[in-house]
Structures are given as structure tokens and as C-alpha cells.
Amino acid sequence: MTGAGLFVVLEGPEGSGKSTLATALAERMRQAGMDPVVVREPGGTRAAELARNALLDPDHPVGPVSELFFYLAARADLVQTLILPGLAAGRVVLSDRFTLSTEAYQMAGRGLPPEVVLPANRAAAAGLVPNLTLILDLSPEAGQARQLAGGKRLDRLDRESGEFHRRVADYYLAVRGDGVRHLDGQLSPDRLLQVAWSEILRMAADRFGAVTS
Numbered sequence: 107m108t109g110a111g112l113f114v115v116l117e118g119p120e121g122s123g124k125s126t127l128a129t130a131l132a133e134r135m136r137q138a139g140m141d142p143v144v145v146r147e148p149g150g151t152r153a154a155e156l157a158r159n160a161l162l163d164p165d166h167p168v169g170p171v172s173e174l175f176f177y178l179a180a181r182a183d184l185v186q187t188l189i190l191p192g193l194a195a196g197r198v199v200l201s202d203r204f205t206l207s208t209e210a211y212q213m214a215g216r217g218l219p220p221e222v223v224l225p226a227n228r229a230a231a232a233g234l235v236p237n238l239t240l241i242l243d244l245s246p247e248a249g250q251a252r253q254l255a256g257g258k259r260l261d262r263l264d265r266e267s268g269e270f271h272r273r274v275a276d277y278y279l280a281v282r283g284d285g286v287r288h289l290d291g292q293l294s295p296d297r298l299l300q301v302a303w304s305e306i307l308r309m310a311a312d313r314f315g316a317v318t319s
């Protein structure tokens with residue numbers, strides 16, 4: 107499904123620590139001799155960055171269906187341009203968000219119907235399923251407090267209602283499945299790195315039969 111490489115995705119609500127963990131994990135991977143492809147969604151290619159700007163601009167809102175397809179267009183381009191080639195070359199691909207974000211935000215958050223969102227989401231991902239999805243569990247209130255404390259310029263999605271963010275967080279909390287692990291988003295960044303790294307090593311050992319470091 108993921109070719110020769112290993113596909114690791116970080117998910118979770120706003121401010122749950124995904125980007126902080128992605129940076130630390132990428133560094134840890136390099137120390138271990140890996141050469142990871144590190145991407146964030148939406149973004150990573152020229153077309154996907156254009157979609158990102160269109161999506162997150164608080165001054166020029168787009169409607170829910172337009173939003174869905176902008177995200178999916180960005181994902182489809184990223185998958186074809188960077189993720190599939192990286193996996194085919196046997197590399198680890200680390201992505202800050204992937205298909206689960208669309209389920210949480212556009213389906214649970216916006217209320218778009220699953221029969222529209224799920225097949226379109228699969229098509230955008232070219233059927234690719236992550237080997238490992240690490241979900242950072244954190245309440246939307248705590249996440250938003252962190253974003254504010256960190257001085258983040260809030261984007262259009264960050265500014266959605268409390269109920270919207272509650273639906274997103276509840277969706278994430280309920281996700282179960284092969285290769286899905288929930289991590290406590292309240293852990294310190296160092297502790298999260300440790301826990302996430304051991305999950306990755308375990309998954310790599312399952313796939314390749316060898317533990318690196």
C-alpha cells in the first residue's frame with residue numbers, strides 16, 4: 107500500500123502540538139540516519155500552497171464544498187508530487203495532517219455527508235493509507251489557549267466556533283483502526299517525542315523486521 111517506505115501522519119485538533127512534534131521527529135529521524143520527506147497539509151507543492159492561501163484567508167471565506175475540494179486538490183497534488191515518489195524510493199514520509207483531517211473538519215465539523223467526503227478523500231489520496239497515524243488528544247480549549255499564548259495569527263479555521271472545534275476534537279477522540287495510536291497531547295514536547303519515536307520504531311520493526319535506534 108505504501109510501497110517500500112513508511113508513511114507516518116500526525117493528526118489532532120488545533121494547537122495540539124502536531125507541528126512541534128513534526129519538527130522534533132524529523133530531527134530525531136535524521137539523527138537515526140533516515141532521510142525523511144517532511145510535509146504539512148495543506149501545502150508542500152506550488153498548487154497546494156495556492157490552495158492553502160485560498161483556504162486559510164480569514165478575509166476571503168469560501169463555502170464548505172469549495173473548502174472540501176480545495177483541501178482535496180492540495181492533497182492530490184502533494185500525494186502525486188512528493189508522497190508517493192518518496193515512499194517508492196523507500197523513504198520515511200512524515201506528514202503534518204492527512205485524510206483524517208478532512209473527516210474531522212469537513213465531515214464532522216462542517217457536516218458534509220460521508221457519502222460525498224469519504225470517496226472523494228480516498229481519490230485525492232490515491233487510496234494511500236498511512237502505516238501509522240499518531241493522534242494528539244487535546245481539548246479544543248487547551249489547544250486554542252496554546253495558540254493564543256504562542257502568538258499564532260489565527261487563520262479562518264482557527265476562528266471557527268467553539269461547537270465546531272468540539273465536533274472536530276470529538277471525532278478525533280473516537281477514531282480507532284489499524285495503525286492508529288492516540289497520544290496524550292498534554293505530555294511535554296520531550297515526552298511526546300519519546301512516545302512517538304517508540305511507536306515509529308515499533309511500526310518500522312513490524313514492516314522491515316529491524317529496529318534502527
Ligand SMILES: Nc1ncnc2c1ncn2[C@@H]1O[C@H](COP(=O)(O)OP(=O)(O)OP(=O)(O)O)[C@@H](O)[C@H]1O
Nearest residue numbers: 119120121122123124125126252253256293294295
Ligand atoms: N507538548 C506541548 N506542551 C505544551 N505546549 C506545546 C506542546 N507542543 C506544542 N506546544 C505549543 O503549543 C502551540 C501550538 O503548537 P503547534 O503549533 O505545534 O500545534 P499544531 O497542532 O501544529 O497547531 P495548528 O493546528 O495551529 O497547526 C505552540 O505555541 C507550541 O509551542
Ligand SMILES: [Mg+2]
Nearest residue numbers: 124125126202
Ligand atoms: Mg501546525
